[in-house]
Amino acid sequence: MSGMGVHEAAGSNPSVKDDKIGRDDKRDGGDRSGMGVKNGTGEKISKGEKNGRSLRAFPLPIPEEKSAACRRSRKPVLQSVAIDRMEDESVWELVEQGTMSFTDERARPGCRSVRLESPTTSDKSYQTEAPGRPHGKASVLRRFPGEDWSGYNRIRFWVYPTLPGFRVVSMSVVLHNEGEERIPDAYLREGIHYFLLKPDRWNEVVWEIAHLPRDRVTGLEFVYRLQGSDDGAARHVRYDISGLELQIVEPDYAEGWPVAPGSVAYCHSGYEPGAAKTALVGSQGPDRFRIVKEDGGETVPVLEKPVERRETALGSFGVLIFSELREPGSYRIEIGDTRTEPFPIGERVWESSLWKTLNFFYCLRCGTEVPGIHGVCHRDFLCEHDGKRIVINGGWHDAGDLSQGLINTAEAVHAMLDLADALPASDGALAERLREEARWGLEWVLKTRFGDGYRTTWATMDLWTDGILGTADDEVCEAGNDPHSNFTAAIAEAAASRSFRSSDPILADRCLTAAREDWAFALKAFGDGGEESEWTAPVIVASAGISASVELYRATGEAEFLNRAAELAGFVLGCQERRMPEWDIPLRGFYYASPERRRLLHFPHRGHEQAPTVALIGLMEAYPEHPGWGSWYAAVVLHSEYMNSIAAYAEPYGMLPAGVYDLEESESPEYRDQVLQGVRLSERHYLRRFPVWYAMRGNTGTGLSQAKAVSAAARLRRDESLRALARLQLEWTVGRNPFAQSLMYGEGHNFSPQYSATSGDICGSLPVGIQTRKQYDVPYWPVQNCYNATEVWVHPSSRWLSLMADLYAPEAAGTEGRKTGKTGEAETDANGSNVKAAPASPDIAIEATISGAELEAEIRVVGSREGCQTSVIMSP
DSSP states (O other): OOTTTEEEBSTTOTTOBOSSTTTTOTTBSSOTTSSSOBOTTSOBOOHHHHTSSOOTTOSOOBOGGGSHHHHHHTSOOOEEEEEEOSOOGGGEEEEESSEEEEESSSOOTTOOEEEEEEESOOOGGGOSSTTTSOOOEEEEEEEEEEEOOTTOOEEEEEEEEEOTTOSOEEEEEEEEEESSSEESOTTSOTTEEEEEEOTTSOEEEEEEOTTSOOSSEEEEEEEEEOOOOOTTOOSEEEEEEEEEEEEEOOOOOOBOSSOOTTOOBOOTTOBOTTSOOEEEEOSSSOSEEEEEEEETTEEEEEEEEEOEEEEETTEEEEEEEOTTOOSOEEEEEEETTEEOOOEEESTTTTHHHHHHHHHHHHHTBOSSOBTTTBSSOOTTEEEEETTEEEEOOOSBOOBSSOOEEHHHHHHHHHHHHHHHHHSOGGGHHHHHHHHHHHHHHHHHHHHTBOSSSOBOOEEOOOSOOOSOTTSTTOEEEEOBOOHHHHHHHHHHHHHHHHHTTTTOHHHHHHHHHHHHHHHHHHHHHHTTOOOOOSSOOHHHHHHHHHHHHHHHHHHHOOHHHHHHHHHHHHHHHTTBOOSOOOSSSOOOSOBBSSTTOSSBOOOSSSOOTTHHHHHHHHHHHHOTTSTTHHHHHHHHHHHHHHHHHHHGGGTTTTOOOOEEEEGGGOOOHHHHHHHTTSEESSSSEEEESSOOOSSSOOOHHHHHHHHHHHHHHHHHHTOHHHHHHHHHHHHHHBTOSTTOOBSSTTSSSOOOOOBOTTTOOOTTOOBSOOEEOTTOOSEEOOSOOOTTTTBBBHHHHHHHHHHHHHHHSTTSTTOTTOOOSSSOEEEEOTTSSSEEEEOOOSSOEEEEEEETTTTEEEEEEESOTTSOOEEEEEOO
């Protein structure tokens, strides 16, 4: 669990370091493919057993030797200076709770230690955000008289934690600067760094601070948060801190669009044989590159080509194109003195990430023991409504804390079931494991209902509790009744009723009953629209309503659900910009939050931009004879072409920008400053590559939500270019980004520490994502581990699975042996302005032509089930 910037030491000799970080952690080391791994006892797990029902191989091990933390710990130190040997006690002070003392009992050579001791809980008056947050903190603060540390770029210190019974041990360090720019910042993100520790031994901690202002340093603070005790763990903890020094190292690249110097940005997971294969390098360097294949222990050159130089709005790049390579195998890229780690070419390059993502969900399970992470937890976590209470443990911890959320849980359940259905028969074991994990989340969705529309929608939890009802650490959240939550629950419940019909008909009936009820509750609460917020919007709620209705129709065959879905589709279409606006750079196909069009649809944190596209495609599949089919199809085409258009503004990465922003949406100076950093489309409108955001930053979830919209449209339209665009979002996530880092922990290499302070490092976790600094619209990924950007989160992981359902499905464009008969045939020209489409039905033929700035859709329905023939013109 040393991935959060910690290096374990052997004994007390500072010159002796353990190169195999995490050697005693049974999740560390070994084969990351999920095949032939060892379980916690070291017993070999066969491929068949691993891929079967057994969970014995979980938690999966982590190849820490491939991590960014390991690489950083081995950097040569160019210069260093001791900043405290704990000789002057007067410069230290205790903050808030606990006790502080100084000791020679346990210290680094030539130093004393400052000792911080604390209970694990306190009274709730210290909670910064009740209920559920930690009971305050205990910290020791080393004061400095406004020193200038600008000449140094790394802090190094040692920590010896004593926390008997704790499976995961964490701490944070805070840099206080009161110069031209104050640190920590107003959002309490910059200048705060969390790290994991191994108990009962010295841990070397290094933190690169090149990205932080440090012209007038006034303090360095070491913080323990009172987050309770895991099952059977101690109620009192101790940390010994020693050997503080400043260092100079070659710092990591932290901000910008160019590729990190000396790096190759490529897809660490590999490339499918028929897919485009590109990698990126900086603008300077060798003019040629080559690809070598690893063959029986030998390296064989297979391709040598010139580097393509490319100028884009983001700067100058070298593009390496090797799409002609199709033969399965293990390859490396060589350019100058740089040689990449091996990557595969093969049909199943994404399979490893799927097993790892399932491992992530397993490791976040609540209410049961997870080996190496926690015991049975949160038996006294409650939700209250109308005088009634439900114990709400179960499901999955939502993120780096231990909270629970209905929408994220239900979406993950549906994504798992959807992917299980999409996998070919040869992947039956993976499909079975997906359904098994989905069932775990499904049980939580069902158990947290009160049966009258109210349920647990969100429950904050950031501490371990004693599991005893009626004691001081019980946490109680309030139930909610909102249409987005209930529609989303109904989607998962209805899908589960079909998925488990043969294997568990009792569960299937229970799911269908709940889906009917939750759908009705949501429909009643939604009324004529619903409220707008940064988390949701009426158009997203209506889209969820369509998807819930379609899933219920699939489960029951009852026409009422299709009719309701068609009504809600009209609401969704009313939110789309279908005319070409009179802008300097006109764009269309995007959505507004509601038909009133007061606010453009965009998301700063949790993304749902896929919802209209997914909903309309589902409706088209279920209701091909409806006269609105052509308009639904047109909406999908327009949005997918909008996605395709804006991706050009992030070339050569192809990252999907966040979207269009209107300067007049907010009077906040901070909002306007961020919008103005985007690409000017008109006097009022700008295209931001990253969202406008405030405290919560990181675009993995928002980007993968957009990618899901693209992949779903690619399936509908049989469009390989859209499928390639969706694939680029996956590649961005696992290495083809400016920092050449895989964002999925344990997948590929050079994966940075993630904020997982309560559950530890987890193979397969995805963070909230790459952020931006201040108002800028430039990627920012510093060597700093703090919520929310680096925080692990189930939301992007569920989007990863959902996107894979489209790429794995036989209907996906460009795959061999694809099915026909679901969405029909579709043709479009290069710019999407003229479309012919026909749903595949033996009784229905629909042709649609879309053209013109005002988008008129001509739909011809021939040979309907009633034998009639109609021709209509539909205009927005």
